[in-house]
Amino acid sequence: MDAIEELALQPCTSSLYLRPFRLTYRQNGAKKFWDFMRTHDSVSILIFNTSRQCFVVVKQFRPAVYMCEVERQHPQLFQNQDKESFSRLEDPLPAVVGVTYELCAGIVDKPHLSLEEIACEEILEECGYRVPVTNLKKITSYRSGVGVTGSRQTLFYAEVTDQMRTSEGGGQPEEGELIEVVEIPLEDSMKFAYDETFPKTMGVIFSFTWFQNNIAPKLPKK
Amino acid sequence: MDAIEELALQPCTSSLYLRPFRLTYRQNGAKKFWDFMRTHDSVSILIFNTSRQCFVVVKQFRPAVYMCEVERQHPQLFQNQDKESFSRLEDPLPAVVGVTYELCAGIVDKPHLSLEEIACEEILEECGYRVPVTNLKKITSYRSGVGVTGSRQTLFYAEVTDQMRTSEGGGQPEEGELIEVVEIPLEDSMKFAYDETFPKTMGVIFSFTWFQNNIAPKLPKK
Numbered sequence: 001m002d003a004i005e006e007l008a009l010q011p012c013t014s015s016l017y018l019r020p021f022r023l024t025y026r027q028n029g030a031k032k033f034w035d036f037m038r039t040h041d042s043v044s045i046l047i048f049n050t051s052r053q054c055f056v057v058v059k060q061f062r063p064a065v066y067m068c069e070v071e072r073q074h075p076q077l078f079q080n081q082d083k084e085s086f087s088r089l090e091d092p093l094p095a096v097v098g099v100t101y102e103l104c105a106g107i108v109d110k111p112h113l114s115l116e117e118i119a120c121e122e123i124l125e126e127c128g129y130r131v132p133v134t135n136l137k138k139i140t141s142y143r144s145g146v147g148v149t150g151s152r153q154t155l156f157y158a159e160v161t162d163q164m165r166t167s168e169g170g171g172q173p174e175e176g177e178l179i180e181v182v183e184i185p186l187e188d189s190m191k192f193a194y195d196e197t198f199p200k201t202m203g204v205i206f207s208f209t210w211f212q213n214n215i216a217p218k219l220p221k222k
Numbered sequence: 223m224d225a226i227e228e229l230a231l232q233p234c235t236s237s238l239y240l241r242p243f244r245l246t247y248r249q250n251g252a253k254k255f256w257d258f259m260r261t262h263d264s265v266s267i268l269i270f271n272t273s274r275q276c277f278v279v280v281k282q283f284r285p286a287v288y289m290c291e292v293e294r295q296h297p298q299l300f301q302n303q304d305k306e307s308f309s310r311l312e313d314p315l316p317a318v319v320g321v322t323y324e325l326c327a328g329i330v331d332k333p334h335l336s337l338e339e340i341a342c343e344e345i346l347e348e349c350g351y352r353v354p355v356t357n358l359k360k361i362t363s364y365r366s367g368v369g370v371t372g373s374r375q376t377l378f379y380a381e382v383t384d385q386m387r388t389s390e391g392g393g394q395p396e397e398g399e400l401i402e403v404v405e406i407p408l409e410d411s412m413k414f415a416y417d418e419t420f421p422k423t424m425g426v427i428f429s430f431t432w433f434q435n436n437i438a439p440k441l442p443k444k
Contacts, residue, residue, distance in 0.1 A: 005248045012242040013235075015257040018370070020234035020242065021300070023285045026227045032398055034285035035237040037259075037370070038293065038300050063245045063256035064372030065365055071260065078243070078260050098372075100365050140416050142424045143287055143322050145367050148240070148259070150286030150320075153424070176254055194362050202364045202375070206428040213431065 002061050002178070004095035009067070009077065010086045039149040043119045043156060044105035046139070046207035047127060048215070051162040054183040055211075056127050057204060059101050060171075061178070065199065066098025101182065101200040103155075103207060119156050127181050128169030129160040139210055155207060157215070184208075186216075224283050224400070226317035231289070231299065232308045261371040265341045265378060266327035268361070268429035269349060270437070273384040276405040277433075278349050279426060281323050282393075283400070287421065288320025323404065323422040325377075325429060341378050349403050350391030351382040361432055377429060379437070406430075408438075 012018065024033040047056040070093055071078055077087065106122035108115065116133045123131050141154040171177025184192050192198060193208045234240065246255045269278040292315055293300055299309065328344035330337065338355045345353050363376040393399025406414050414420060415430045 003248075003250050006253075007245060007247045010244050010246075012244040012257050015242060015244070017257045018240075018242050018259065019300070020237060020240050021289070022232050022234040022237070023229060023289060024232075025229045025285070026225075027283060027400060028225050030398075031228075035234050035239045036286035036289060037240065038289070039370075041290075061249060062365075062368045062372055063247070064258035064370055065368055066372070067243070067245060067258060067260070068263075068372050068374065078241070100368050100372075102368060140427060141418050142427060143284075143421050144424065145370070146284045146287055146322050146324060146423060148261075148286055148367070148370070150284055150288070150290050150322075152290065176252075178249060196363050199365050201368055202366065202424050202428055205362065205364060206424055206431070209428070209431055209435065213435065 002095045002099070004061060004066070004092065004098070007089040007092050008086060009089060036147075037149050039145075039151050040107035040109050041152045041154070042105055042107050042144070043115050043122065043154050044103040044203050044207075045119050045123055045136070045156045045158050046211060047104055047123060047129065047158050047160055048186075048211065049160050049162065049183065052183070053186045055186065055189055055208065056104070056129070056160065057101050057182050057184060058104055058126050058171075059099060059180040059182045061095055061098050062100050063098065065100055066093070066095070069093055069097040099199070101198055101204055103201065103203045105203075115154050116156070119158070123158060123160075124167070124169075126169050126171050126177075126179050128167040129158075129164045130166045131158050131160055131164060135159060139207065153203075155203065157207070157211070224317045224321070226283060226288070226314065226320070229311040229314050230308060231311060258369075259371050261367075261373050262329035262331050263374045263376070264327055264329050264366070265337050265344065265376050266325040266425050266429075267341050267345055267358070267378045267380050268433060269326055269345060269351065269380050269382055270408075270433065271382050271384065271405065274405070275408045277408065277411055277430065278326070278351070278382065279323050279404050279406060280326055280348050280391075280393075281321060281402040281404045283317055283320050284322050285320065287322055288315070288317070291315055291319040321421070323420055323426055325423065325425045327425075337376050338378070341380070345380060345382075346389070346391075348391050348393050348399075348401050350389040351380075351386045352388045353380050353382055353386060357381060361429065375425075377425065379429070379433070 393401035
């Protein structure tokens with residue numbers, strides 16, 4: 001388990017990662033505005049290892065998730081923040097409250113690469129499998145965070161074998177990524193999907209369900 | 223279709239809706255920071271009208287989604303923004319590119335109400351059905367926007383009948399909501415879920431699939 005220490009919180013007045021904008025407009029005659037954030041589209045991939053009949057997902061410490069739990073315990077923490085303040089978090093919660101299970105995923109920020117190529121790069125970087133682009137099957141696309149970002153997320157399915165694993169994965173430490181690769185056996189996957197004691201994204205739950213409906217019936221019988 | 227006019231974009235330096243924070247911390251010894259936003263937890267509800275065997279979803283213009291499409295067409299728009307600038311959008315895209323299909327949903331901002339009570343309020347406000355709290359079935363919960371907000375979203379299922387419809391719904395115009403209630407016939411629902419020409423959230427796709435697996439088999443045969 002990760003050691004998370006020396007936590008401190010401050011308001012963020014300028015960020016390379018969060019780019020807030022305000023759109024003013026008139027809707028059916030009524031003047032309105034909406035604050036939103038520009039972000040990148042993204043890809044995510046349901047990875048199924050056929051050698052060992054398991055899903056390959058990632059697990060990582062998510063500061064935003066962690067701070068949701070901190071606020072639940074200490075609602076006053078965010079209320080007294082002005083632009084100058086800087087609060088040390090004494091007696092922090094255990095890191096595990098901020099750890100989530102997610103599909104392998106990445107942002108679409110390389111205009112010269114296709115979505116499939118970006119997805120394959122992420123599978124290699126995060127999970128250590130070298131997958132040919134032709135192995136990817138698109139499941140569908142949808143809008144995420146429609147109130148705040150509205151970006152398009154495209155979901156792929158990839159089958160891998162143990163022979164395709166060429167590295168440990170784990171993300172790019174030079175970009176601060178610290179990702180644990182986790183295997184969920186197929187036979188436990190629906191129980192895992194609906195077990196709320198394992199915090200996870202809807203992408204995990206949905207894609208496991210999609211697999212049950214679309215891929216599992218065609219698997220060779222044991 | 224909504225008329226969307228007089229669009230203008232500006233950087234947003236202060237917002238009641240977007241509250242950016244920076245968390246600094248040490249993870250396994252390495253000093254890091256993460257910029258994130260505080261937001262509320264939320265509830266969403268898959269509504270099935272048993273009188274007419276259809277799902278009840280909402281449809282609305284989403285500025286964040288719209289601006290994703292604007293950027294796709296005019297990538298320079300966001301690049302030249304400094305704190306002072308204010309850009310009118312000449313020759314805007316049609317409003318329809320920003321309209322998404324979503325589950326009825328709402329934020330959890332009333333500490334004296336249960337999640338179920340908040341969900342029932344949203345069903346009434348947005349879709350016009352008066353549903354007893356005991357009609358709600360929790361499907362599951364998960365984390366949304368793990369990179370940016372990490373908030374917890376709880377998904378419910380509610381069956382309604384035509385007799386429960388007491389108003390038109392449509393949201394709270396005084397809060398700027400302009401929501402269209404849309405019925406998706408059960409027999410068309412899986413085709414709709416995977417038809418990417420109708421922009422939608424993953425919540426719609428997942429919950430329709432959940433219904434097929436968990437509720438449809440128990441429906442009385444026609």
